[in-house]
Amino acid sequence: MTASVTSAPAIVRTIPEMRKAIREYRSQASPGATVGFVPTMGFLHEGHASLIRRSNLDNGLTVLSIFVNPLQFGPNEDFERYPRDESRDLEVAAAAGADIVFLPSVEEMYPRRTATQITVAGVTERLCGASRPGHFDGVGVVVTKLFNIVSPDRAYFGLKDAQQVAVVERMVQDLDQPVEIVPCPIVREADGLAMSSRNVYLSADERREALVLSRTLAQVPAWIASGMTAERLEAAVTAGISASPLAVIDYVEALTYPSLTPPAADVPLSDADERLIVAVAVKFGRTRLIDNILISVPEA
Structure with missing residues (x-):
């Protein structure tokens, strides 16, 4: 038992x-x-x-x-x-x-x-x-x-x-x-921040600014449905996160999952036949946070 x-x-x-x-x-x-x-x-x-x-x-x-x-x-x-x-x-x-x-x-x-x-x-x-x-x-x-x-x-x-x-x-x-x-599945705080043991390091301002990660990733399905390529999608996610003055981006990548290989260049992600991940790593102060969204194209 x-x-x-x-x-x-x-x-x-x-x-x-x-x-x-x-x-x-x-x-x-x-x-x-x-x-x-x-x-x-x-x-x-x-x-x-x-x-x-x-x-x-x-x-x-x-x-x-x-x-x-x-x-x-x-x-x-x-x-x-x-x-x-x-x-x-x-x-x-x-x-x-x-x-x-x-x-x-x-x-x-x-x-x-x-x-x-x-x-x-x-x-x-x-x-x-x-x-x-x-x-x-x-x-x-x-x-x-x-x-x-x-x-x-x-x-x-x-x-x-x-x-x-x-x-x-x-x-x-x-x-x-x-x-x-x-x-x-990822478990999130009520405001959308992905739960992490490292969240305790964030100052009040950093904690508030870190919400840009989940807000930006939430737009990914619509961006994929609009016909964006991986390069354009990565640029859109980067721009969304960069709206936070405290965000220092380590990486933003759109890849197939679980192979973690780049999708075909210049092909709209809406035509992909593999599961996709958009993953980010961003520093707020000294604290490095990761987040992602996994999506099958029909969901977009």
């Missing part, structure tokens, strides 16, 4: 303990009972809670991991200041119904320098992969380690980082990892 919303999850901090908990569950569970897994870096919000609740619907046991992975941060990024609040995270996990929270230390996950690399070519070469070299190599290593430790049947990822979902899906396919990847 899945934990109720009032039950405190079991807290596990070591790899042997985590493996033992999964073995014990599988030995005692009814035939066909499955394990769902929600990997996170903590500082949980409603987006994470929605993943936990989805896992509860699909599985007999839900494992949540909280681990700020140093391998996916560059030398000038925010690993040290990335927000952490274990007690608050455990409250969110309990309220959402997680059964087990895996809370390993960096030393537990990486007792020695990691010599193994996992690179997913192609889908990592654009968007955040271009502006954050090595980021997705770190994601590949930590996700593979977590899959090996937890042995889930299904793993749940939010589509706010749609590139990460595409990378993990391709890795799982290429390596025949026995886990189903379940992409879940």
Whole structure:
């Protein structure tokens, strides 16, 4: 049975303990009972809670991991200041119904320098992969380690980082990892801002100006329906975001999804026969936010 919303999850901090908990569950569970897994870096919000609740619907046991992975941060990024609040995270996990929270230390996950690399070519070469070299190599290593430790049947990822979902899906396919990847919709604040652990960094002015992202992306279906090419669409999104005086654009790209390849040049996107993504990364002050819209052309 899945934990109720009032039950405190079991807290596990070591790899042997985590493996033992999964073995014990599988030995005692009814035939066909499955394990769902929600990997996170903590500082949980409603987006994470929605993943936990989805896992509860699909599985007999839900494992949540909280681990700020140093391998996916560059030398000038925010690993040290990335927000952490274990007690608050455990409250969110309990309220959402997680059964087990895996809370390993960096030393537990990486007792020695990691010599193994996992690179997913192609889908990592654009968007955040271009502006954050090595980021997705770190994601590949930590996700593979977590899959090996937890042995889930299904793993749940939010589509706010749609590139990460595409990378993990391709890795799982290429390596025949026995886990189903379940992409879940972006969860937004009431005013449209995509929920993110990094939103806490925004000043009041930056928080207000950041709404330009969701407002601009909301216009994408109409722009596609009007017959824009990818180049014109990217220009329109760039102009919309640039209306904010605080926005510093990292990238704006319109690509096919999940291959993350450019659509044919000079062909209206309304004629595309593949799913499309318009993805953006924008800095407000010191805080880098990502957002996107995924769309099938008939929807436009």
